[in-house]
Amino acid sequence: MIEVAGAAHPVVGALVVVAVLALGAMAVAVTESVVTAHVAGSPLGSAWSRPWRRAALVLARPQPVTERPDTLLWVLAPAAYVGMAALGLTVLPLGTVWAVADVRTGIVVLGSAEVLAMVAVFLHGWAPNSPLPLVAGYRFVAAGLSFLLLSIFVLIAAALPAESMSFGRIVASQEDGAWNVLRQPLGLPLFLVVALAVSLHGPLDVADAGELAGGTTAEVSGPARLAWGFARRAMLTTYAVATAVVFLAGPAGPLLPGWAWLAVKSLAVVVVLVWIGQRTARVPVERFVRVAWTVLLPLSFLHLAIAGVVTLA
Amino acid sequence: MTGTWVDIAFGVFAVAAAWFGWRVFVTDSMVRATFSLLASFLNVGAILVLLLAEYLGVAMFFMMGVEMTVMAIYMVAFMMNPAGLNPMQMVHQPRVAVVVGVLSTAGFGAVALAADLDTVAIVDPDGTIRALGHELMGSSMLVMQVVGVTLVATMVGAVVLSAASGRFGPADVGSVPPAIVPGDDTTRPGVDVGGDGGGHDHDHGHGGGAHGHDDGGDA
Amino acid sequence: MAQSMLGAFLAVATATVVAATAVAGVALWRRPVDPTAVAWSATLPWLGGHEPETHAWNRFHARYYPMTLVLLAFEMEMMFMYPWAVVFAELGTKALVEMAVFLALLSLGVVYLWREGGLAWQ
Amino acid sequence: MTVVTVLLVAAVLLGIGTWGVLSQQSFVMIMMGFELAINGVMLAAGALWRFTSGGEPRGQVLVVVAMLVMAVEAAIGFALVVAVSRARRADTTEGIAELRR
Amino acid sequence: MAVTRPVPGRLARWAGAAPVPVHVAVGHGGDPVLAQLRADRRVEVVATPRHATVLVVAGHVPEAARTALHATHDQVRAPRATVVVGVEGTMVGIPHAVSVPRTGLVDGLVAVQHDLLAGDRDDPSIGPDDNPVAWQGVGPHGQGGEGMMGGVPWGRPMAMPPVEGRDGLALDRLALRLGPFLAGLxxxxxxxxxxxxxxxxEVAVEPVPADEPPGSMGTDGEDRPSVVITELVALAELLALVGLAGMAVRVARLATGPVTPGDVAGLRRRLDRPLGLRTATDGVxxxxLSGRAGDITARWRAWLDRAAAAAAGDRVPPTGTLDLDALAHELLGMELGAALLSLASLRPQLAAATALPAVAA
Structure with missing residues (x-):
């Protein structure tokens, strides 16, 4: 019988995960609308309710059909993408001692959620049988295979002081020592790159690119498009919570209860990510692959070395 | 998690793994074939988790996700009719294959049934990952370093074989395959003496005819 | 509430399946599965106004294939780094040096890939 | 779920992999067969580690090495497919019949 | 036979208040309308007709592009509507199009969207309802295909035969005609x-041949859009393509109002910093072309210079037209996204190349 620190009843866990993803996706949508309105210089008043109205209209529009799609994969893609966002969220501590399933191999589960999310985005590009989404899906696989290593190195570096791969122990290791954002400085920027890239946001949104007429969503409309938008924002929520847990000691903090601290820190990370998204243009894929392998990967080696030395000191 | 639940879960995962494994070779669409192989791996990963090899099970999710994505790219690039729009008939010697498949299953199954393995409970189930870590850093450290060298050799070999052009220009310019019979130029591969061309390729390979020497030149 | 590892993974699996089926439901709601149910001219792929001559599904020439092969090999390194991370603090500098050698070896492969131009679109 | 049943499942996977390798003509499909066979090997190794080794870590190292074999085989296999396709424009076993000369 | 069911009441009320997603088919002189739509908060210019409810035809669409316009009209998912700015719908060959003057354009769009949601409006598709290529029941397996790669599976052939790429691998080549109404082109x-x-x-760049303008067609009497509007609309389109939606709205809003050199200088300060627009355009x-070498960053900086000069009121030389074959030769070997961005960065010069012959003074 292998003991697991925090774990909830499966049904309770599922409801909490779905609720957190829904709230998170709404928060991301509102943040995007407000930041876009601010950058555009228009009044912020109507920006708060604009996402709901837009979502209602998208829901009211008809579903996508192309000449000969692979409908099974086309429906499986958003479902798998949200499933992987949920998978990542289950292993993250959402309260001071409470987590849906704080298993001993937490960072490996988050890593495999990221990989299988890449498969979901490729399927979303492949399924419509249309040239522009196909090119967008293949572009994302090139980027996905390149930023994958960064996220693994950063998570392993966070596991060194915790002497365990469970996110609960990573938070515990930050409570007595300094937060990882301070003692492992290179980690946060690298992990923000991964968060932007895996959730198709901001400068690393190579899959739903505007220049390819919306990339993988070029043929998508109606509830299926709402499902894909929700999936992207749910994945951003999961990675914002993961950033807060790994670098800002997640639920740890004075006065406020654990989940409140986690909500505040995750919302801060969401605002930073969306702000970067509205100020930096999209990076061309060739350049991102070259930079990821020749600049960011050596940086993550250096980051790992720093984390190792700091852990031993 | 009482024993019966574990057995039921194991049964479901085992049947799913075998069914997806069979689907790999019968579906028409290459993308569906590749990702049913991924589904088969995910089910085997789940069985490994049931076998309390938790790290290996979840690591298999991660490793096989990457491997199957790469495999999907190569399946779609190098298979005719990649999306299964026409039914797939790329099979030869089907009966021989089925017989050998059944024989090998029966052979390995017989070994499993005949061997009387005395089951031993895991001594410290909590510390299996920590034990693996100490093992890799301790007595199996040699395994890790040899794996490192193997991986470097694999990377260099893969790049040499697949990259179109390296530091010294295109890979196939100037290099001429050696003759099979030393000294006899007509036996140089790539020189279609009999003009019989590859079975399935759609037009002649690089420059046919006897002028094998500048064969690579016009690539 | 300590709970067995398998119970924890049951919770993980339940949450994933529930989230996935909910979204699959939304994606399937009122979706015409048979393409001929809709006017043919509305089902053409979007290219800016013209009809494509062939299916989009083709033997797609992904131009980054050397990078994918090196990643297949490089990714095996993660399998050794996860257990290393768990026991690193106990073993101290010995583990650090050992992993440094392992990483240096593998980065040789990446340097070779970059040097041979494998990172650019072939 | 005893050692015998898990080994039987592994044997079934190995059998399907072998059938796949022998029945398919295309290089990449043959490699899918190898992958499935190694999948069966990993399952067998995991089962033997769980039931007969009493938690001996070297059992897990064997599974990792099996994963290594699969990764190396896939990488070099695809590199060869690319090299042959570039030199000979063949994507099936019949395509390179000249080797039999 | 469009499958439309009236939208449930509460959803319709919420959806009615949403910004109107619009796909703009830009013709000659359509840039001012595009800027006006992008600047308005009640309208959202989207990247593909699939995301739109209303197709807006801005500017004069010549006869040669009519079939492409009808295809674009059909690809807006039914229930759909079409709004033609400043000219009769029938002039463009779309029977149920609504003609709206430029002044009340956005109010007209909001009204059309309300009708769509209430189920009172739905333009039938113009193109054929069934695939002219007979494929059902044809061939050994009844889906029109034969053998492995041949036939017309599901009404369309597969990309055959394989062609040798620049790296020696013989794989399929997709021949695509990226049409006149692709967003950002x-x-x-x-x-x-x-x-x-x-x-x-392989690439060939061909402008749609312009037919002579009958009477006061096009943008209801206004002559060629001024230099400032052409440059700023080009900048807004480029910003929308690379994902900076907020900046695109700001530039479009600038283009619709009076422009002072100070505004343009402020815009340059916002855009010309390392981690902004230049991330997507430096070195891409x-x-x-004809002696002027440069990447996309150089070109949008030139736009800002010309806009500042035009705003200051001094004479700005017209943009030289391009040699399209030289341009096509330059685009060879690029990645598709980079090629489309390069074309978007040549919008003023290419607009001059496809301008109405009579007006291009």
Missing amino acids: PPLLVVDVGLQGDVVE GRLD
Whole structure:
């Protein structure tokens, strides 16, 4: 019988995960609308309710059909993408001692959620049988295979002081020592790159690119498009919570209860990510692959070395 | 998690793994074939988790996700009719294959049934990952370093074989395959003496005819 | 509430399946599965106004294939780094040096890939 | 779920992999067969580690090495497919019949 | 036979208040309308007709592009509507189009969207309802295909035969005609692309031939849009393509109002910093056309210079027209995204190349 620190009843866990993803996706949508309105210089008043109205209209529009799609994969893609966002969220501590399933191999589960999310985005590009989404899906696989290593190195570096791969122990290791954002400085920027890239946001949104007429969503409309938008924002929520847990000691903090601290820190990370998204243009894929392998990967080696030395000191 | 639940879960995962494994070779669409192989791996990963090899099970999710994505790219690039729009008939010697498949299953199954393995409970189930870590850093450290060298050799070999052009220009310019019979130029591969061309390729390979020497030149 | 590892993974699996089926439901709601149910001219792929001559599904020439092969090999390194991370603090500098050698070896492969131009679109 | 049943499942996977390798003509499909066979090997190794080794870590190292074999085989296999396709424009076993000369 | 069911009441009320997603088919002189739509908060210019409820035809669409416009009209998912700015719908060959003057354009769009949601409006598709290529029941397996790669499976052939790419691998080549109404492409420009993977192996750039303008067609009497509007609309389109939606709205809002040199200088300060627009354009789309070499960053900086000069009121030389064959030769070997961005960065010059012959003074 292998003991697991925090774990909830499966049904309770599922409801909490779905609720957190829904709230998170709404928060991301509102943040995007407000930041876009601010950058555009228009009044912020109507920006708060604009996402709901837009979502209602998208829901009211008809579903996508192309000449000969692979409908099974086309429906499986958003479902798998949200499933992987949920998978990542289950292993993250959402309260001071409470987590849906704080298993001993937490960072490996988050890593495999990221990989299988890449498969979901490729399927979303492949399924419509249309040239522009196909090119967008293949572009994302090139980027996905390149930023994958960064996220693994950063998570392993966070596991060194915790002497365990469970996110609960990573938070515990930050409570007595300094937060990882301070003692492992290179980690946060690298992990923000991964968060932007895996959730198709901001400068690393190579899959739903505007220049390819919306990339993988070029043929998508109606509830299926709402499902894909929700999936992207749910994945951003999961990675914002993961950033807060790994670098800002997640639920740890004075006065406020654990989940409140986690909500505040995750919302801060969401605002930073969306702000970067509205100020930096999209990076061309060739350049991102070259930079990821020749600049960011050596940086993550250096980051790992720093984390190792700091852990031993 | 009482024993019966574990057995039921194991049964479901085992049947799913075998069914997806069979689907790999019968579906028409290459993308569906590749990702049913991924589904088969995910089910085997789940069985490994049931076998309390938790790290290996979840690591298999991660490793096989990457491997199957790469495999999907190569399946779609190098298979005719990649999306299964026409039914797939790329099979030869089907009966021989089925017989050998059944024989090998029966052979390995017989070994499993005949061997009387005395089951031993895991001594410290909590510390299996920590034990693996100490093992890799301790007595199996040699395994890790040899794996490192193997991986470097694999990377260099893969790049040499697949990259179109390296530091010294295109890979196939100037290099001429050696003759099979030393000294006899007509036996140089790539020189279609009999003009019989590859079975399935759609037009002649690089420059046919006897002028094998500048064969690579016009690539 | 300590709970067995398998119970924890049951919770993980339940949450994933529930989230996935909910979204699959939304994606399937009122979706015409048979393409001929809709006017043919509305089902053409979007290219800016013209009809494509062939299916989009083709033997797609992904131009980054050397990078994918090196990643297949490089990714095996993660399998050794996860257990290393768990026991690193106990073993101290010995583990650090050992992993440094392992990483240096593998980065040789990446340097070779970059040097041979494998990172650019072939 | 005893050692015998898990080994039987592994044997079934190995059998399907072998059938796949022998029945398919295309290089990449043959490699899918190898992958499935190694999948069966990993399952067998995991089962033997769980039931007969009493938690001996070297059992897990064997599974990792099996994963290594699969990764190396896939990488070099695809590199060869690319090299042959570039030199000979063949994507099936019949395509390179000249080797039999 | 469009499958439309009236939308449930509460959803319709919420959806009615949403910004109108619009796909703009830009013709000659359509840039001011595009800027006006992008600047308005009640309208959202989207990247593909699939995301739109209303198709807006801005500017004069010549006869040659009519079939492409009808195809674009059909690809807006039913229930759909079409709004033609400043000219009769029938002039463009779309029977149920609503003609709206430029002044009350956005109010007209909001009204059309309300009708759509209430189920009172739905333009039938113009193109054929069934695939002219008979494929059902044809061939040994009844889906029109034969053998492995042949036949017309599901009414369309497969990309055959394989062609040798620049790296020696013989794989399929997709021949695509990227149409005149692709979002972000310069108006009325057709790009014939031979794609292997996402690299352009063959390309030909052809503007849609303009027919002589009958009477006061086009943008209700206004002559060619001024230099400032052309440059700023080009900048807004480029910003929308690379994902900076907020900046695109700001530039479009600038283009619709009076423009002072101070505004343009402020815009340059916002855009010309390392991690802004230049992330997508530095070193991308490097073309040397008739002596002027440069990447996309150099070109949008030139736009800002010309806009500042025009705002200051002094005479700005007209943009030289391009040699399209030289341009096509330069685009060879680029990645598809980079090629489309390069074309978007040549919008003013290409607009001059496809301008109405009579007006291009």
